[in-house]
Amino acid sequence: MSASISIKNITKRYDDVTVLDNINLHIEDGEFVVFLGPSGCGKSTLLRMIAGLESITEGSIDIGDKRIDTLPPGQRGVAMVFQSYALYPHMTTRQNMAFGLENVNVAQDEIDRRVNDAATILEIDHLLDRKPGRLSGGQRQRVAIGRAIVKEPKAFLFDEPLSNLDAALRGRTRLELAQLHQRLGSTMIFVTHDQVEAMTLADRIVIMHEQKIEQIGTPMEIYQHPVSRFVAEFVGSPPMSMLPINHIERTPEGVTVEVSGAGKVATAIALPENFKTTGAVIGIRAEDTSVVSAEDDGLDLTIKVVERLGDRTLLYGCLIDGTDLIVEDSGRSSVKAGHIVRVALSSHAAHIFDGDGLAHHSQQEV
CATH class of the missing domain: 3.40.50.300 (P-loop containing nucleotide triphosphate hydrolases)
Known part of the structure; x- marks a missing residue:
């Protein structure tokens, strides 16, 4: 039965x-x-x-x-x-x-x-x-x-x-x-x-x-x-970082969003015409970030806490406007609290959440 x-x-x-x-x-x-x-x-x-x-x-x-x-x-x-x-x-x-x-x-x-x-x-x-x-x-x-x-x-x-x-x-x-x-x-x-x-x-x-x-x-x-900001922040360790969006520019590949303290971030996400911009954020998981050299394009992040997990290192820091961002580095990372590092984000791995918390994702495979 x-x-x-x-x-x-x-x-x-x-x-x-x-x-x-x-x-x-x-x-x-x-x-x-x-x-x-x-x-x-x-x-x-x-x-x-x-x-x-x-x-x-x-x-x-x-x-x-x-x-x-x-x-x-x-x-x-x-x-x-x-x-x-x-x-x-x-x-x-x-x-x-x-x-x-x-x-x-x-x-x-x-x-x-x-x-x-x-x-x-x-x-x-x-x-x-x-x-x-x-x-x-x-x-x-x-x-x-x-x-x-x-x-x-x-x-x-x-x-x-x-x-x-x-x-x-x-x-x-x-x-x-x-x-x-x-x-x-x-x-x-x-x-x-x-x-x-x-x-x-x-x-x-x-x-x-x-x-x-x-x-x-x-x-x-x-x-x-995740279908919503709640799910994105609840599932995953560490939780997904959320960066407030100031402006959205539509491109043939998707949208480019302007983030306080981070400048412009290109994504492969297509947003509907009625997208609610007020209160919108872009979400990024730590494993979809990387520490790059100071000469590369990226965001400057001031490190507050370093969490060493053996196989990887989690860097908890803030952008120039104070927005928090969690970044993943290698297990052998030499970064310490107080350092400023350059960070790159994976454009195809980003998530955008509108003012009501509803999610929009890239149609491309991450």
Whole structure:
């Protein structure tokens, strides 16, 4: 049976406060989708509505060809993994994983099979007789995931499951989740505010902002062609630099924009005639800049902070009018804070955002 999920015209209100406003989304069977957005955007609420832990004000939710929003949580065919592990401290790993199945009277030999299979998949079969107090944070999270796997659900729902792990363990667990999805082939929805988790795990990312869906796309579609200034600044590390536009000159190749402190920047972007210039900015990612020699054409940037990351160096500086710009240099960069460097921008990699924050991109490949 298909485990596709269709969310139709979903609205959620608490009295006069609207938390989600007319959300429509279709998730394919076996797809790994990440809900990404800042705190308060409604992503966890939407996940909890799919799970049946929050009521729906308007709209409906289907899994396959069956409507499930009218069903109690236990009959929806989904399993949820929470940010807190929620393990019973007095039970062993085996007992924690089996508890939910025992409550619905699954036969003991079937429980044993499911628990052993899940433990093997998660490589925690040697931990089945340990209680949570003797497990590390990563091991506890695996047990929580195992408890979901044994239910053999149609879809897995993850609510910021890596938030309690340290940086190194988060990286390893991300890899394990990706491998788990490949092995199970199940539909998975993962909620996070961490764009690195979204970029590395998702088949598609659903960007949520101010109670609505801002953009849906693959990680690279979101990164390379953000539909709005919000998406451009939210996705990517470091964030995209935004330079205010003073004047736009149309050319056969696109437009040339005049930027305070930076002079004219040529782009391959074609803008509509009704483009809203007031409040418009040109956006550039750090990797689409380069430090050049003082004799070359470019912008003069006064460096305030140098961030050395090993394989690359990020230079945080300001133009002559005080506008901030983040530039990428090589890992062996000799630039120091206080230096003035000449910077070139890739004209085909720039993005222009109008006064309403809507994006316009080059039609050429970067």
